[in-house]
Amino acid sequence: MSDERSRGSRGDAPGAGDPLERLGRWDPLERLGRLSWRRPARVARQGGIVVGSFAGILVVLGVTVALVGGIAAAVTTLTKPAAPPALVPHGHVTEAMSIVSGTSGATNGWPEYTHASWTVHKGETVTVKITSFDDGTAPLVGSQMMFAHVMGSTNGHETVDGRSITSVPDVNIAHTFTVPALNFNMPIPVAPTNGHVTVVATFVAAKAGTFTWQCYAPCGSGTNSMGGAMATMGWMEGTIKVTA
Numbered sequence: 001m002s003d004e005r006s007r008g009s010r011g012d013a014p015g016a017g018d019p020l021e022r023l024g025r026w027d028p029l030e031r032l033g034r035l036s037w038r039r040p041a042r043v044a045r046q047g048g049i050v051v052g053s054f055a056g057i058l059v060v061l062g063v064t065v066a067l068v069g070g071i072a073a074a075v076t077t078l079t080k081p082a083a084p085p086a087l088v089p090h091g092h093v094t095e096a097m098s099i100v101s102g103t104s105g106a107t108n109g110w111p112e113y114t115h116a117s118w119t120v121h122k123g124e125t126v127t128v129k130i131t132s133f134d135d136g137t138a139p140l141v142g143s144q145m146m147f148a149h150v151m152g153s154t155n156g157h158e159t160v161d162g163r164s165i166t167s168v169p170d171v172n173i174a175h176t177f178t179v180p181a182l183n184f185n186m187p188i189p190v191a192p193t194n195g196h197v198t199v200v201a202t203f204v205a206a207k208a209g210t211f212t213w214q215c216y217a218p219c220g221s222g223t224n225s226m227g228g229a230m231a232t233m234g235w236m237e238g239t240i241k242v243t244a
């Protein structure tokens with residue numbers, strides 16, 4: 001009877017006192033399973049928080065960049081020059097050339113300007129400095145006589161070894177540096193034997209273009225001494241390019 005009561009009392013709560021059933025209800029594996037189902041939700045929540053935070057940071061960064069960019073643009077607008085200058089405004093450049101002859105190094109025995117071609121900017125004041133080592137003369141004749149005079153320089157003069165002159169006696173002429181399109185002419189007198197002479201003149205490159213210069217003294221070969229170096233680009237003839 002007591003056994004039945006006792007069994008009956010256990011029967012009122014079947015399994016409540018059964019260690020195995022309790023173990024079964026509190027199965028660690030089941031708990032682990034419940035935990036394992038909960039875990040993704042927790043991870044998802046945590047992930048959502050992370051993603052949300054990251055997006056928030058991006059938004060803040062974006063707003064900051066936009067603000068800074070706007071401020072920079074405003075500053076740039078305030079300090080930006082109205083327009084860049086189209087030309088180099090009246091700079092001053094020096095172009096140094098040399099004249100060598102058959103007795104001082106030029107090939108073929110031809111007189112030669114080195115270097116023959118160069119470039120300047122429109123508007124620049126150009127000082128042409130020519131050092132001649134040619135001790136041979138090429139006296140002007142006929143219509144060439146006009147090239148004994150300095151033409152087109154800023155002050156109407158050139159200097160020869162520092163001495164200011166406006167012309168060279170035609171019999172003392174060795175070469176000329178003449179740019180017809182720019183109305184520019186520098187007479188170059190004969191250099192002392194084994195020496196040199198330095199001639200300097202200045203002009204303004206007033207217009208853009210590519211202009212041919214030439215020596216107008218009869219220093220070449222052939223008929224009228226106007227062949228050979230006189231008729232060959234890079235020797236007694238070259239170009240001046242004036243860029244816009």
Ligand SMILES: [Cu+2]
Pocket residue numbers: 111138174175176215216217218219220236
């Ligand atoms: Cu010449």
